[in-house]
Amino acid sequence: MMNLRALIVGWLLCANVQAQQVTTIAGSAGASGFVDGAGPVARFNEPHAVASDKNGNVFIADRQNHRIRKINTSGVVSTYAGTGAIGGTDGPALSATFNEPWGVACDTLGNVYVVDTKNYKIRKIDNAGIVSTLAGSGVFGTTNGAATLARFGFPVGIAVSPNGYSIYVSDYNTHTIRKVENGQVSTMAGTVFVSGANDGTGATATFNHPYGLFLTSNGDVLIADEWNSLIRRMTSAGVVSTIAGSGIPGSLDGPALNAQFKFPAGICTDATGNILLLMF
Numbered sequence: 573m574m575n576l577r578a579l580i581v582g583w584l585l586c587a588n589v590q591a592q593q594v595t596t597i598a599g600s601a602g603a604s605g606f607v608d609g610a611g612p613v614a615r616f617n618e619p620h621a622v623a624s625d626k627n628g629n630v631f632i633a634d635r636q637n638h639r640i641r642k643i644n645t646s647g648v649v650s651t652y653a654g655t656g657a658i659g660g661t662d663g664p665a666l667s668a669t670f671n672e673p674w675g676v677a678c679d680t681l682g683n684v685y686v687v688d689t690k691n692y693k694i695r696k697i698d699n700a701g702i703v704s705t706l707a708g709s710g711v712f713g714t715t716n717g718a719a720t721l722a723r724f725g726f727p728v729g730i731a732v733s734p735n736g737y738s739i740y741v742s743d744y745n746t747h748t749i750r751k752v753e754n755g756q757v758s759t760m761a762g763t764v765f766v767s768g769a770n771d772g773t774g775a776t777a778t779f780n781h782p783y784g785l786f787l788t789s790n791g792d793v794l795i796a797d798e799w800n801s802l803i804r805r806m807t808s809a810g811v812v813s814t815i816a817g818s819g820i821p822g823s824l825d826g827p828a829l830n831a832q833f834k835f836p837a838g839i840c841t842d843a844t845g846n847i848l849l850l851m852f
Contacts, residue, residue, distance in 0.1 A: 597630075598649050606637045606656065607649075614649035616641065621687075621729075621784075621838070625678040633673040633686065640665075640673060640686060640697065652684070653697050660691045660710055668703035670695070674728045679736035687741065692724045694741060694752055706739070707752045714746055714764045715757075722757035724750065725764075729796075731787040740793050742782040749782060749795065749806060760793075760810045769800045769819060777812035779804070784838040784850070794847065796836040803828075803836065803847065816847075 598614045605615035617636035624630050630643040631652060639654030652665060659669030673695075675687030682699030685706075693708030706719060713723025727750070729742035739752040740760070748762035761777045768778030780799035787793055795804040795812075802817035815828060822832030838850030 597647050598643050604636075606634075606639075608641075608651055610646070610648045614641075614643075620674045621676050623676045623678045623684070625682070625684075626680050631676050631678065631684050633676040635672050635674060635689075638670045638672065640670070640676060640684065653686075653701075653703055660688065660693060660705070662695075662703050662705055665697055665701040665703055668695075668697075675730040675741075677730045677732040677739075679732050680734045681736055683736055685730055685732050685736075685739060687727045687730045689726060689728055692727065694724075694727065694730070694739060707757050714743075714748075714759075716750075716759060717757065719752055719755050719757050729783050729785040731785040731793055733787060733791075738787075740785055740787065742785050742795065744781050744783065747779045747781065749779070749785075749793065761806050761812050767799070769797070769802060769814070771804075771813050773812070774810045777806075777810075784836070784840075786840045788841060788845075794839050794841070796839040796849065798835050798837055801833045801835060803833070803839070803849070 599616050600612045604617045607615040616634050619632045620635045621633040628645045632641040634641045640652045642650050642652040654670050657669050658671045661669045670688050671690040673686050674689040677685045684697040686695040688695045694706045696706050697703050708724050711723050715723040725746035726744045727741045728744045731740045741750045743750050746764050747767050749760045751758050751760045762779050763775050767780040770778040779797050782795050783798040784796035791808045793806045797804045801821045803815050805815045806812045817833050820832050821834045824832035834851050836849045836851050840848050
């Protein structure tokens, strides 16, 4: 799946694209492993997602190392959470264990949220460095309700409100968008195990392996609908619409609904609201 060392950055709905420079801030191309350190000294093993906090630190879901890594503003990589062993243990960050984390997000209070994909859990690393399980029983499924009893079907993407109150999760293998709020898990949009590209509200909408999520300032969730090769928008009321993509995999530029994307996986916006995509 998505490897951050080999990504194409796509610009969508951008009126004036200036010449951009790509630089490597950590890691060395083609060299996987586990090493903390500055810049090219550091090593990752299939890093799958990144998120930045309000101070400019970058957090990485280092999938095959089963760790959450951190790059500070000086470019130094450290291990933020995880021992490297496969497991689902909560507790102090450097004693906690994960099982292939694929997604990561930050709130403005200093907390980091992790999609612990193969544990089927949503985890939290608080600003005191303690890991806890917010949602998921650890068993594959589709159950809503009390967060600790809920079940997920391969969660991968995550977006969090600034205060950490609302957490949105893309449930990849069940084709749904889930929400964790006030200790409860619900399905915001999509029909469980039904793939498609229908727009609509709640269960009338369909997705095909939704992946990356991004929460906009007005409370909408942007969705990289990977296997549909579409960009979707979901309002806080669960109304889903297609905002870009013809549904044909490709790399065609032009008007949003005529454009083509090839399996978009990551999504975010810049400070002016332009949407940025990561694609295979």
